[in-house]
Amino acid sequence: MKKYLVFFVVCNLLGLYASAQVDIIQNIDSRNIQNLDGQWHYIIDPYETGNNSFYQNKEQKSKSDLLEYDFAKSTMLNVPGDWNSQDDKLLYYEGTVWYEHDFNVTPRPGKIYFLYFKSVNYEAAVYINGQKAGEHKGGFTPFQFDVTSLLHNGSNFVVVKANNRRKKENVPTENFDWWNYGGITGDVFLAEMPSTFISDYKIQLTRSDYRHINGFVQLKGRQLPQKITVAIPEANIHTMITTNDSGYADINITTNKLHYWTPENPKLYNVIITDEEDTVTDKIGFRTVETKGQDILLNGKPVFLRGICMHDEDPFIPGRPRNVSECRMMLSWAKELNCNFIRLAHYPHNEAESRLADSMGIMLWEEVPVYWSIDWENSSTYDIAQHQLSELIARDKNRASVIVWSIGNETPATEAREKFMEALADHAHMLDDTRLVSAALLGHINNNVFHLDDPLGKKLDVVSFNEYLGWYSGLPQDISKYSFTIDYGKPIIITETGGGALAGFHADAETRFSEEFQEAIYKNQVKLIKGIDGLRGITPWILVDFQSPKRMNPTYQDYWNRKGLISETGQKKKAFYVLKSFYDEMEKKYP
Ligand code: GCB
Numbered sequence: 001m002k003k004y005l006v007f008f009v010v011c012n013l014l015g016l017y018a019s020a021q022v023d024i025i026q027n028i029d030s031r032n033i034q035n036l037d038g039q040w041h042y043i044i045d046p047y048e049t050g051n052n053s054f055y056q057n058k059e060q061k062s063k064s065d066l067l068e069y070d071f072a073k074s075t076m077l078n079v080p081g082d083w084n085s086q087d088d089k090l091l092y093y094e095g096t097v098w099y100e101h102d103f104n105v106t107p108r109p110g111k112i113y114f115l116y117f118k119s120v121n122y123e124a125a126v127y128i129n130g131q132k133a134g135e136h137k138g139g140f141t142p143f144q145f146d147v148t149s150l151l152h153n154g155s156n157f158v159v160v161k162a163n164n165r166r167k168k169e170n171v172p173t174e175n176f177d178w179w180n181y182g183g184i185t186g187d188v189f190l191a192e193m194p195s196t197f198i199s200d201y202k203i204q205l206t207r208s209d210y211r212h213i214n215g216f217v218q219l220k221g222r223q224l225p226q227k228i229t230v231a232i233p234e235a236n237i238h239t240m241i242t243t244n245d246s247g248y249a250d251i252n253i254t255t256n257k258l259h260y261w262t263p264e265n266p267k268l269y270n271v272i273i274t275d276e277e278d279t280v281t282d283k284i285g286f287r288t289v290e291t292k293g294q295d296i297l298l299n300g301k302p303v304f305l306r307g308i309c310m311h312d313e314d315p316f317i318p319g320r321p322r323n324v325s326e327c328r329m330m331l332s333w334a335k336e337l338n339c340n341f342i343r344l345a346h347y348p349h350n351e352a353e354s355r356l357a358d359s360m361g362i363m364l365w366e367e368v369p370v371y372w373s374i375d376w377e378n379s380s381t382y383d384i385a386q387h388q389l390s391e392l393i394a395r396d397k398n399r400a401s402v403i404v405w406s407i408g409n410e411t412p413a414t415e416a417r418e419k420f421m422e423a424l425a426d427h428a429h430m431l432d433d434t435r436l437v438s439a440a441l442l443g444h445i446n447n448n449v450f451h452l453d454d455p456l457g458k459k460l461d462v463v464s465f466n467e468y469l470g471w472y473s474g475l476p477q478d479i480s481k482y483s484f485t486i487d488y489g490k491p492i493i494i495t496e497t498g499g500g501a502l503a504g505f506h507a508d509a510e511t512r513f514s515e516e517f518q519e520a521i522y523k524n525q526v527k528l529i530k531g532i533d534g535l536r537g538i539t540p541w542i543l544v545d546f547q548s549p550k551r552m553n554p555t556y557q558d559y560w561n562r563k564g565l566i567s568e569t570g571q572k573k574k575a576f577y578v579l580k581s582f583y584d585e586m587e588k589k590y591p
Pocket of ligand 1: 177346409410466496541561563
């Protein structure tokens with residue numbers, strides 16, 4: 001066993017990873033923020049020429065000054081937004097792009113200022129007025145820097161070096177089946193916080209106790225300890241707690257006044273937290289999720305997850321969604337399919353999606369990009385995977401919609417991978433014991449039997465796997481010949497199945513990429529999987545066609561993965577209706 005494996009197993013035993021702190025302000029949108037979104041100047045820098053100078057954002061002072069860059073004269077990109085969809089030169093670009101943006105602020109004495117990024121893919125180095133504010137790795141989760149001491153009164157500038165180059169040791173690694181959208185893909189805010197502020201909180205029901213709200217509040221700042229009130233006025237809850245010297249306080253509230261959050265009635269409560277200087281209001285739903293034998297119980301009642309997979313891509317741009325209405329469009333398509341569940345593959349999505357899912361009544365599977373064969377033996381790869389998981393859980397831990405944390409997708413079982421993934425599963429359980437932990441596993445096929453015996457299944461609350469019978473193995477008409485062996489005694493979710501079709505291309509059910517071929521896969525899959533004992537949900541691959549550099553067939557794909565039930569122009573394929581009628585049937589079985 002490699003040294004680092006021993007190290008992180010020991011660290012986990014000692015609980016050291018428990019202290020892997022993620023400092024992000026909870027519920028940033030509802031804080032006192034200055035929105036820095038808009039047009040930012042940019043410079044494409046494939047050779048990293050700007051490393052020692054661009055952060056200074058120099059201007060030419062005299063006519064003889066030599067300056068080989070000039071942000072003020074450079075063109076602009078919209079923030080938030082990936083760069084690939086905004087400039088033809090950047091469609092396939094992987095490397096460094098420098099961003100620059102001017103803003104005005106009048107810092108007030110006693111306040112603390114944070115520069116907050118919702119997501120920058122993949123590495124970001126951030127400078128304010130020529131001084132380094134900090135660095136971040138990981139393309140999908142939020143991060144912030146305390147910039148109080150870097151701000152000037154009046155005009156300020158921020159420079160961001162963003163780099164999306166794929167690397168073996170990154171998470172995801174070099175090989176993945178989606179577009180490597182680069183840049184500042186999420187909102188950017190300057191948050192003004194009081195000298196002691198509510199930094200973080202978790203307010204959720206305990207795993208199987210419908211009457212017990214559990215969690216914590218974390219204050220940061222100068223005047224600690226402090227008294228805090230937590231109020232849920234509609235449920236007649238007003239609780240007073242006092243933090244310790246580090247600003248931390250546990251929340252324990254017993255109540256029988258709550259209406260529980262369900263997909264059918266996604267009830268959200270205003271929750272108001274107040275300390276001596278700060279107040280934050282959130283909308284939180286209360287529900288329990290647990291497993292019992294092979295059942296998944298939501299508020300104690302067995303559910304069947306009528307799901308679909310989704311990438312975080314608006315097909316009409318095409319690119320990363322930039323606002324709430326684009327996210328709503330995607331979630332509404334899932335609703336039309338009669339889904340009550342979405343797998344947000346394969347990385348953390350735009351935060352708006354979990355907020356929308358809370359209010360639209362959709363349960364979610366959220367995932368980190370531990371995808372295919374990453375660099376299992378590299379300790380810094382483990383650290384970045386774990387950090388992304390911590391950041392995702394830190395961001396979305398108050399969302400009732402999120403019921404599953406997924407620690408990865410299709411990771412081939414080896415000894416090194418086993419240690420890595422087990423540590424990640426422990427980490428997810430340790431950070432949040434109110435949700436289920438899973439991963440999309442791989443099976444193997446022998447004599448028409450699909451075996452699932454990945455040892456990682458033992459660590460997971462729900463056993464999930466991907467299978468492409470009828471597409472990567474055999475043809476649609478062969479599907480009925482297969483059977484499954486899965487022996488964990490846990491609930492099972494099929495996290496991927498399906499096949500590709502070019503919308504509008506019609507032929508017989510044996511013609512690859514025809515809508516009829518895809519339809520036959522869905523018809524036969526639905527019949528086959530009904531026989532799986534313990535099947536408690538499916539999330540076929542995928543709601544909408546998505547861009548992928550790995551899909552190069554010029555006739556049918558043209559750099560689009562065509563396994564969507566809806567095309568990139570919004571056209572529903574025949575298979576959409578097959579899955580919808582299966583879901584209508586399952587809804588009746590699990591009312
Ligand atoms: C998979 C992957 C998914 C791919 C899909 C495909 O198993 O999990 O990311 O896009 O197959 O289309 O092959």
